Amino acid sequence: MLVFALLGLFVGSFLNVCIDRLPRGQSIIHPRSHCAACNRELGTLDLLPIFSYLWLRGRCRYCRAPIPLRLPIVEGVTGLLFALLYWKFGLGLELGISLVYTSLLTVIFAIDLENQLVLDKVIYPGMALALAFSFFWPGLEGIGALPGEALGKVVSSLAGGALGLAAMALPFIIYRRGMGMGDVKLGALVGLMSGYPLVAIALLLGVITGGLVAAILLAFKIKKRSDPIPFAPFLATSAMVTLLWGQAIWQWYL
Numbered sequence: 001m002l003v004f005a006l007l008g009l010f011v012g013s014f015l016n017v018c019i020d021r022l023p024r025g026q027s028i029i030h031p032r033s034h035c036a037a038c039n040r041e042l043g044t045l046d047l048l049p050i051f052s053y054l055w056l057r058g059r060c061r062y063c064r065a066p067i068p069l070r071l072p073i074v075e076g077v078t079g080l081l082f083a084l085l086y087w088k089f090g091l092g093l094e095l096g097i098s099l100v101y102t103s104l105l106t107v108i109f110a111i112d113l114e115n116q117l118v119l120d121k122v123i124y125p126g127m128a129l130a131l132a133f134s135f136f137w138p139g140l141e142g143i144g145a146l147p148g149e150a151l152g153k154v155v156s157s158l159a160g161g162a163l164g165l166a167a168m169a170l171p172f173i174i175y176r177r178g179m180g181m182g183d184v185k186l187g188a189l190v191g192l193m194s195g196y197p198l199v200a201i202a203l204l205l206g207v208i209t210g211g212l213v214a215a216i217l218l219a220f221k222i223k224k225r226s227d228p229i230p231f232a233p234f235l236a237t238s239a240m241v242t243l244l245w246g247q248a249i250w251q252w253y254l
């Protein structure tokens with residue numbers, strides 16, 4: 001478990017690079033990480049997740065500019081999630097798939113929160129992966145005549161994706177406003193991964209928590225009615241809950 005927590009810290013550090021650079025169209029591999037303020041290349045010691053943040057008291061070693069709090073948060077959360085997924089799934093294919101999916105959701109969450117953007121170059125590869133994963137994903141139940149068979153899983157995944165897409169597109173079609181196209185695509189991605197019927201849990205949880213938080217932000221005048229409130233963080237979170245406890249919630253509902 002500790003090994004996966006540590007792995008998560010380092011993966012989280014890489015996810016931070018993706019979150020910084022993908023919206024700007026920069027390469028995520030080259031060059032090495034720089035301080036955003038003084039542009040000094042960061043050494044290996046500066047890049048140790050969380051520990052370097054604590055050791056440097058949240059400031060750049062060279063120019064003392066504050067390091068964004070998002071860096072240690074993403075590292076810490078990824079570490080926690082990786083440990084949680086190992087505890088839930090144990091070693092195996094299921095763990096590997098869920099680690100990749102979780103990393104994708106984390107990047108989508110943070111980029112939308114900071115930029116009000118859901119990037120095609122994250123979503124499309126994510127959809128392709130989700131569909132490929134569906135052949136192996138035991139979390140998907142086969143539909144109808146093909147219970148548990150690989151084909152049944154793929155049908156379940158496709159049905160989930162179609163439902164996710166339709167549900168997110170509905171407000172847009174009826175009211176000509178509402179969710180952005182990015183949220184519609186994310187609905188499809190989460191649906192492909194959750195499959196039918198668990199996609200319903202992911203969608204419902206996302207809409208309920210998103211609506212609740214939006215209502216609170218408006219009530220306390222933290223946000224105005226005209227302010228955009230990103231929806232992807234809610235959908236990503238509910239997708240995570242569905243990954244971990246969707247089966248249990250579905251059984252309870254039945």
Ligand SMILES: [Zn+2]
Nearest residue numbers: 035038060063
């Ligand atoms: Zn600096």
